[in-house]
Amino acid sequence: MKFRRWLLVLFISLLCLPSVVPAAQAKSPSISIFLDGQRLNSDISPYILSKVNVTMVPTRIISEGLGASIHWNQKEKTVTVTKDASKLVMTSGRSVALVNGVSIPLDASVQIKNGRVMVPLRFISENLGLLVNWNQAAQQISLTSLPLIPPTEPETPIQNDDEVRGAWISTVFNLDWPSTKNNKLKQQEEFTTLLDSLQDSGINAVFVQVRPAGDALYPSSLVPWSKFLTGKQGGDPGYDPLAFMIEETHRRGMEFHAWFNPFRANTEVSTTGLAPNHVALVHPEWMIKVNNQLMINPGIPEARQHIVDTIMEVVNGYDIDGIHLDDYFYPSNTTINDGAAYKAYNNGSYKNVGDWRRANINTFVQMLGDSINRVKPEVEYGISPFGVWRNKSVDPTGSDTKAGVTAYDSMYADVRTWIRNGWIDYVAPQIYWSMNFAAADYDKLVDWWVNEVSGTNVDLLIGHAAYKVGDLTQEKSWQNASEIIAQLQYNEKYNEIGGSIFFRAKNLINNPLGLLNQLKLYYQS
Numbered sequence: 001m002k003f004r005r006w007l008l009v010l011f012i013s014l015l016c017l018p019s020v021v022p023a024a025q026a027k028s029p030s031i032s033i034f035l036d037g038q039r040l041n042s043d044i045s046p047y048i049l050s051k052v053n054v055t056m057v058p059t060r061i062i063s064e065g066l067g068a069s070i071h072w073n074q075k076e077k078t079v080t081v082t083k084d085a086s087k088l089v090m091t092s093g094r095s096v097a098l099v100n101g102v103s104i105p106l107d108a109s110v111q112i113k114n115g116r117v118m119v120p121l122r123f124i125s126e127n128l129g130l131l132v133n134w135n136q137a138a139q140q141i142s143l144t145s146l147p148l149i150p151p152t153e154p155e156t157p158i159q160n161d162d163e164v165r166g167a168w169i170s171t172v173f174n175l176d177w178p179s180t181k182n183n184k185l186k187q188q189e190e191f192t193t194l195l196d197s198l199q200d201s202g203i204n205a206v207f208v209q210v211r212p213a214g215d216a217l218y219p220s221s222l223v224p225w226s227k228f229l230t231g232k233q234g235g236d237p238g239y240d241p242l243a244f245m246i247e248e249t250h251r252r253g254m255e256f257h258a259w260f261n262p263f264r265a266n267t268e269v270s271t272t273g274l275a276p277n278h279v280a281l282v283h284p285e286w287m288i289k290v291n292n293q294l295m296i297n298p299g300i301p302e303a304r305q306h307i308v309d310t311i312m313e314v315v316n317g318y319d320i321d322g323i324h325l326d327d328y329f330y331p332s333n334t335t336i337n338d339g340a341a342y343k344a345y346n347n348g349s350y351k352n353v354g355d356w357r358r359a360n361i362n363t364f365v366q367m368l369g370d371s372i373n374r375v376k377p378e379v380e381y382g383i384s385p386f387g388v389w390r391n392k393s394v395d396p397t398g399s400d401t402k403a404g405v406t407a408y409d410s411m412y413a414d415v416r417t418w419i420r421n422g423w424i425d426y427v428a429p430q431i432y433w434s435m436n437f438a439a440a441d442y443d444k445l446v447d448w449w450v451n452e453v454s455g456t457n458v459d460l461l462i463g464h465a466a467y468k469v470g471d472l473t474q475e476k477s478w479q480n481a482s483e484i485i486a487q488l489q490y491n492e493k494y495n496e497i498g499g500s501i502f503f504r505a506k507n508l509i510n511n512p513l514g515l516l517n518q519l520k521l522y523y524q525s
C-alpha cells in the first residue's frame with residue numbers, strides 16, 4: 001500500500017516537472033553594453049536597481065571600456081573616476097557625488113556585491129561626456145562618445161550654418177561677465193575665454209546684456225556707464241567694452257546680439273549712487289516702483305521714445321548682428337501704480353487698463369522695429385517672451401497649460417500680435433520647463449509656438465533653462481543633463497524652429513552633470 005502511494009506521488013511529480021523546471025531555470029535577460037557600436041565585455045553581469053531604475057556595472061567596465069582611471073579607497077569605501085578634465089568621486093552609502101568639486105545628487109551610489117565594486121553607469125558616462133541610450137526591449141545600453149574634430153587654424157573663422165546656437169550672457173549683478181571691476185585687461189581676457197569655451201561646445205551666437213538697468217556697457221550720450229564695469233555708475237572703464245566684445249565675437253565667426261532690458265531703470269528703489277544723467281534722476285515722473293525696483297513707465301509716450309533712442313544709438317554706432325529684448329515688460333503678480341498715466345494717455349480708446357498696457361507695449365515693439373528697419377534692415381530684431389502666452393482655460397486658442405503667469409495676462413505682452421503683424425524678425429519664448437512638467441509641458445509648448453509662427457515670416461528660437469540642470473530645488477527631470485538634449489532632439493521635428501538659446505552662459509560653462517560635454521557631442525555629431 002505504501003509502495004503504491006509512493007508511485008502515485010512520483011507520477012504526479014513527473015507530470016508537473018515540465019512546467020516547474022523551465023520556470024526555475026528562467027532568468028531575466030542579461031544587459032548588453034555597447035560603446036560606439038563595440039560591445040563591452042564584463043566578467044560580472046550588470047544589474048538594474050528597480051526602485052530607482054539605475055544600471056550598476058563593475059568598475060572594470062569604466063576603466064577598460066571607457067578608458068577612465070579608477071581609484072578605490074577601501075577604508076573610506078570611495079571610488080574616484082578621472083578622465084581628461086573630469087573627476088568624479090562617489091562614496092558607498094552617500095546620496096551625492098562630487099563632479100569636479102561640485103556636489104551632485106545621486107539616485108544610486110557605489111555598491112559592493114560579491115566582493116566587486118559596482119557603480120552607476122549612466123551617471124558616470126554622462127559626466128564623462130557620453131550620450132546614453134537605453135533600449136528596453138533589447139535590454140541594451142548604447143554609449144556614444146565624443147567624436148574627434150580636426151583642429152582648425154586659429155585665424156580661420158568657423159563657418160556656421162543657419163541654426164542659431166546661442167547663449168545669454170548676463171551682466172546685471174556681474175552674473176556671467178565681468179567678474180572683475182576696474183580692470184580692463186582682466187575683463188577682456190575673461191570675455192575671450194568665455195567666448196572660446198562657448199564656441200568649443202558648439203555655441204555660435206551670444207546675446208550680451210549691454211543695458212542691464214538704465215545704463216550702458218558702452219560710451220553713451222544718453223545714459224551713464226554701468227556700475228557693473230567699475231563698481232560705480234558713470235565710471236569710465238577706460239575702453240569701449242561693447243566694441244571689444246563685438247570684435248572678438250566676429251573674429252571667431254560668431255554672431256553678436258545686443259540684449260536690452262528696455263523698461264528696467266534700477267535694480268533697487270533707492271536712487272542713491274545713480275549717476276546724475278540716469279533716467280531716474282532726470283525724469284523721476286517716468287518712474288514706477290515695483291518689486292523693490294524702479295521701472296520706466298511704458299504708458300508715457302516720451303519714455304517709450306527715450307528707450308527707442310537709447311537702443312538706436314547702438315544700432316547706428318556698432319556692427320551688431322541683432323537687437324534682443326527679454327521678457328521684462330510690465331511686472332507680473334504685483335500692483336502697478338500707473339493710474340495717473342492711464343487717465344492722461346488713454347483718451348478713452350481702451351475700456352480697461354489691461355488693454356491699454358498691452359497697447360503701450362505693442363506701440364513700443366512696432367516703433368523699435370520700424371526704427372531698426374529704416375536704418376539697418378539686416379539687423380535681426382527679436383524678443384524672448386515668457387514661455388506661456390495664455391492658458392487654454394482662459395483662451396481656447398492658448399496652450400494646454402496651467403501656468404500661474406502668462407505673457408498676455410500678467411506681463412501685458414501680446415506676442416501673437418507682434419508675430420502676425422511681422423513687427424519682429426524672430427521670437428524666442430523662454431520654455432523653461434521639463435518634458436514631464438504637467439503644468440507647462442515643454443513639448444506641448446513647443447508645439448503651440450510652432451503653430452503660432454507657421455505661415456508667417458517670423459522665425460522661432462527656443463529658450464532653454466540650462467540654469468535648472470543639477471538644481472536640487474527643481475523637479476527631478478533636471479537632475480539629468482540629458483533633459484536639455486532630449487529637448488533639442490524634440491525640436492528637430494520642426495522646420496519652423498531655427499535654433500536655441502541657453503540661459504545662461506555660466507550655467508553652461510560650469511558643466512553641471514556633464515551638460516557642456518553632452519551639448520558639444522550633440523552639436524558635433
